[in-house]
Amino acid sequence: MKATEWLVPRAEGLYCAPGDFFIDPLVPVPRAVITHGHADHARPDHGAVLATEETLAIMRLRLGEDRAGATQQPLRYGEELTVGGVRLRLEPAGHVLGSAQAVMERAGTRAVVSGDYKRAPDPTCRAFAPVPCDLFVTEATFALPVFRHPDPLREIDKLLRDVKLFPDRTHVVGCYALGKCQRLIALLRQAGYDGPVWLHGALRPLCGLYERFGVALGDLRPATEAAKGELCGGIVLAPPGAIADRWARRLADPVVCLASGWMQVRQRAKSRGVELPLIISDHADWDALLTTCREVGAEDIWVTHGREDALIHALAGFGIRGRALRLIGYEEDETA
Amino acid sequence: MRLFSALLERLAFTPARTVKLALLRAYFAEAPDPDRGYALAAIAGTLVLPAARRSLIRDIATARVDPVLFELSYDYVGDLAETVALIWPVREAAVEEPPSVSLVVETLRAATKSEMPGIVERWLDASAPSVRYAILKLMTGGLRVGASGRLAKTALAEIAGIAPDEIEEIWHGLEPPYRPLFDWIEGRESRPDPAGAPVFRPPMLAHPLEDADLAALDPEDWRAEWKWDGIRVQLVRTAGGVRLYSRTAENIGAAFPEILDALDATGEAVALDGELLVLRDGEAAPFAELQQRLNRKTPTGAMMARFPAFVRLYDILFDNGEDVRGLAFDVRRKRLEAWVERVRPERMDLSRLIPFADFSELAALREAARAASIEGLMLKRGASAYLPGRPRGMWWKWKRAPLTVDAVLMYAQRGHGKRSSYYSDFTFGLWREGEDGPELVPIGKAYFGFTDEELRFLDRWVRHHTIGRFGPVREVEKALVLEIAFDAAQRSTRHKSGIALRFPRIARIRADKPAHEADGLDAFVKAYLAH
Numbered sequence: 001m002k003a004t005e006w007l008v009p010r011a012e013g014l015y016c017a018p019g020d021f022f023i024d025p026l027v028p029v030p031r032a033v034i035t036h037g038h039a040d041h042a043r044p045d046h047g048a049v050l051a052t053e054e055t056l057a058i059m060r061l062r063l064g065e066d067r068a069g070a071t072q073q074p075l076r077y078g079e080e081l082t083v084g085g086v087r088l089r090l091e092p093a094g095h096v097l098g099s100a101q102a103v104m105e106r107a108g109t110r111a112v113v114s115g116d117y118k119r120a121p122d123p124t125c126r127a128f129a130p131v132p133c134d135l136f137v138t139e140a141t142f143a144l145p146v147f148r149h150p151d152p153l154r155e156i157d158k159l160l161r162d163v164k165l166f167p168d169r170t171h172v173v174g175c176y177a178l179g180k181c182q183r184l185i186a187l188l189r190q191a192g193y194d195g196p197v198w199l200h201g202a203l204r205p206l207c208g209l210y211e212r213f214g215v216a217l218g219d220l221r222p223a224t225e226a227a228k229g230e231l232c233g234g235i236v237l238a239p240p241g242a243i244a245d246r247w248a249r250r251l252a253d254p255v256v257c258l259a260s261g262w263m264q265v266r267q268r269a270k271s272r273g274v275e276l277p278l279i280i281s282d283h284a285d286w287d288a289l290l291t292t293c294r295e296v297g298a299e300d301i302w303v304t305h306g307r308e309d310a311l312i313h314a315l316a317g318f319g320i321r322g323r324a325l326r327l328i329g330y331e332e333d334e335t336a
Numbered sequence: 337m338r339l340f341s342a343l344l345e346r347l348a349f350t351p352a353r354t355v356k357l358a359l360l361r362a363y364f365a366e367a368p369d370p371d372r373g374y375a376l377a378a379i380a381g382t383l384v385l386p387a388a389r390r391s392l393i394r395d396i397a398t399a400r401v402d403p404v405l406f407e408l409s410y411d412y413v414g415d416l417a418e419t420v421a422l423i424w425p426v427r428e429a430a431v432e433e434p435p436s437v438s439l440v441v442e443t444l445r446a447a448t449k450s451e452m453p454g455i456v457e458r459w460l461d462a463s464a465p466s467v468r469y470a471i472l473k474l475m476t477g478g479l480r481v482g483a484s485g486r487l488a489k490t491a492l493a494e495i496a497g498i499a500p501d502e503i504e505e506i507w508h509g510l511e512p513p514y515r516p517l518f519d520w521i522e523g524r525e526s527r528p529d530p531a532g533a534p535v536f537r538p539p540m541l542a543h544p545l546e547d548a549d550l551a552a553l554d555p556e557d558w559r560a561e562w563k564w565d566g567i568r569v570q571l572v573r574t575a576g577g578v579r580l581y582s583r584t585a586e587n588i589g590a591a592f593p594e595i596l597d598a599l600d601a602t603g604e605a606v607a608l609d610g611e612l613l614v615l616r617d618g619e620a621a622p623f624a625e626l627q628q629r630l631n632r633k634t635p636t637g638a639m640m641a642r643f644p645a646f647v648r649l650y651d652i653l654f655d656n657g658e659d660v661r662g663l664a665f666d667v668r669r670k671r672l673e674a675w676v677e678r679v680r681p682e683r684m685d686l687s688r689l690i691p692f693a694d695f696s697e698l699a700a701l702r703e704a705a706r707a708a709s710i711e712g713l714m715l716k717r718g719a720s721a722y723l724p725g726r727p728r729g730m731w732w733k734w735k736r737a738p739l740t741v742d743a744v745l746m747y748a749q750r751g752h753g754k755r756s757s758y759y760s761d762f763t764f765g766l767w768r769e770g771e772d773g774p775e776l777v778p779i780g781k782a783y784f785g786f787t788d789e790e791l792r793f794l795d796r797w798v799r800h801h802t803i804g805r806f807g808p809v810r811e812v813e814k815a816l817v818l819e820i821a822f823d824a825a826q827r828s829t830r831h832k833s834g835i836a837l838r839f840p841r842i843a844r845i846r847a848d849k850p851a852h853e854a855d856g857l858d859a860f861v862k863a864y865l866a867h
């Protein structure tokens with residue numbers, strides 16, 4: 001039996017028939033495996049939820065104890081479990097803290113659902129581990145050859161040079177609350193920046209969670225408690241929605257920055273009113289998508305969310321069969 | 337090229353002038369010669385390079401990239417140079433350094449057509465995307481820097497601690513890569529001497545006159561002339577050449593070859609100050625007709641015949657090679673009249689002085705002048721020397737009272753820079769009778785005229801009365817009346833309403849006025865566009 005026969009796309013999401021569970025389902029289901037904590041993957045009100053310890057903690061924090069699954073079952077990376085007729089394990093996806101690929105095996109065939117992933121190094125989460133398989137389900141957020149993410153430390157250097165050039169202004173960096181925010185802080189620390197990083201209120205709980213899981217982030221302070229003038233020359237992190245809104249008005253002559261893979265394209269940066277675009281992404285870029293799809297050696301590749309057409313066309317060039325799943329409900333923006 | 341491309345990138349996203357200046361200063365301080373000189377030329381628009389065909393760039397890219405992927409990408413990015421810069425697949429082990437600005441410029445000038453593809457490929461292989469982008473934009477001549485030449489000169493002046501006009505005065509005698517300029521700015525050499533070059537002289541500008549200022553003026557001391565609604569220009573002819581400059585020192589001669597020819601035909605060494613206008617039936621035409629010419633870098637014969645340009649002369653700066661700027665206005669005026677009388681130049685006439693006994697007579701004249709080509713009056717002190725900049729108490733511009741209309745706010749959009757968190761671009765409209773009763777037709781957009789407090793009010797109002805969103809634009813309830821002031825109304829085929837306003841701004845927020853009492857389009861057309 002081929003993997004494409006027991007892993008099936010349904011309206012609710014990807015369904016593993018022999019295990020009777022969904023992966024990242026879009027609506028409440030009795031049994032769900034969750035790859036990571038982003039809102040479009042980890043939705044509320046499932047029955048039994050299985051995920052990494054970190055992802056479960058993130059779900060409890062974001063959805064509330066009562067909506068993060070009636071029962072929660074943690075699974076360590078690499079630990080194997082038999083669920084109905086499949087063997088299931090989780091492998092690191094390198095996307096955010098706790099992010100995992102769901103690896104399923106049945107009768108000598110293996111399917112891997114990668115969730116979201118990246119191959120670039122990230123000090124805040126375990127690195128992606130490619131798993132050879134017959135069916136690989138991939139994202140395609142940045143599946144165009146114009147998306148080649150630069151070295152993130154070069155982007156951090158760009159930010160720090162700008163801070164030096166405009167010491168009286170406040171650099172406010174828009175970043176998604178889960179993953180991007182903590183990675184930015186870790187990159188700043190890696191680049192030798194040990195000053196305080198000021199946080200918008202919406203970013204604080206997840207930073208606390210990361211630290212509880214052993215990711216050190218250094219001197220973090222709430223932006224609202226900064227004394228007058230203290231933010232001049234400082235770095236403030238805020239959700240993307242806040243950087244160009246009323247919240248940012250309190251800041252001294254802010255330099256609006258946004259950390260996202262979309263910042264590669266000028267028009268996207270312009271339309272967001274960004275003064276300093278930072279190309280830092282938690283998703284695989286074009287090269288990483290192609291490398292990964294070839295590395296896992298799968299005969300079939302299913303493409304979930306993003307630009308399927310370019311990726312499927314390129315895979316065909318390598319003799320790999322690609323298919324667009326078009327699962328509605330995943331979002332392309334902001335977390336990228 | 338790395339420094340230059342980083343500068344370009346940062347400038348492109350930065351709206352604030354002070355920030356742009358700081359970025360330019362930092363660049364000029366850091367970049368070496370002659371790179372920074374060519375960069376300065378690229379910003380000021382004085383870098384003349386043989387333009388590469390866009391097809392060359394497309395061809396070298398599609399030779400390396402799958403055409404389907406290229407099209408999908410181009411479709412998404414929307415700009416050829418940017419697409420190629422991003423998509424360019426580097427061959428293994430590119431060991432070369434990215435080219436310097438000067439290498440790119442000098443190579444583009446010297447390379448033959450057949451050498452070009454190979455050279456460009458090597459450059460792209462050696463460079464990161466932002467550097468590739470800068471190279472490709474330099475090649476195709478599509479570099480939009482997000483800073484003007486004036487701004488770059490201001491940055492240089494700030495480095496040297498001098499007035500930007502000091503650079504302006506010699507600028508047009510210099511050439512890229514401007515090494516003597518940098519030598520002077522950085523104190524290694526004395527100021528370059530423009531000698532016989534047809535350089536630009538910083539113009540003398542006027543202050544707006546408030547009615548309250550009038551009481552302090554003695555009519556005896558003042559000369560009046562019309563303020564024509566064209567663009568202020570400077571005509572310069574020396575042994576070194578002929579130039580037509582805009583008020584901001586841009587060399588716009590190529591767009592108005594008939595003016596250059598007329599000036600050259602005088603055979604005089606002269607510098608003149610005047611207003612560039614289009615002639616219609618022997619009269620100055622409204623600004624919109626000149627706009628047709630300004631939109632073109634080089635005009636067609638048909639354009640020149642339909643919109644013939646001429647210059648109405650205000651002043652003379654150099655007469656037969658002699659600098660007369662130190663003389664009084666009255667004396668210069670005599671010299672100007674004598675010059676016109678003697679030379680009888682083509683395509684030039686004298687801006688007439690308006691005799692008057694007192695200011696109330698002048699005010700009446702000003703109000704009666706309804707011609708669209710007149711913006712108002714100029715008052716010039718008879719004893720004033722021609723001084724660069726805006727010296728106090730010398731020249732006044734006395735604009736006609738603005739026209740106003742009560743319009744209804746229809747759409748709002750966020751502003752840029754400091755205003756990016758506010759809804760500060762407003763589209764407003766007037767009523768007309770539609771098929772299903774009264775409807776609003778947009779007649780213009782305004783993004784200034786209000787105080788900070790009014791802006792906060794408008795921003796809040798927009799947020800609370802949004803009824804639809806289209807990308808960055810919010811449609812609002814048709815419930816807020818704005819009093820819009822404007823300088824003139826013109827017919828326009830580009831707008832749905834058929835009219836375009838000149839300098840529309842928000843004069844007052846009429847929250848007190850019900851929307852249905854705002855003005856109608858028909859009445860507006862009758863009042864302002866009847867002639």
Ligand SMILES: [Zn+2]
Nearest residue numbers: 038095116335
């Ligand atoms: Zn995600």
Ligand SMILES: [Zn+2]
Nearest residue numbers: 038040116330
């Ligand atoms: Zn996702």
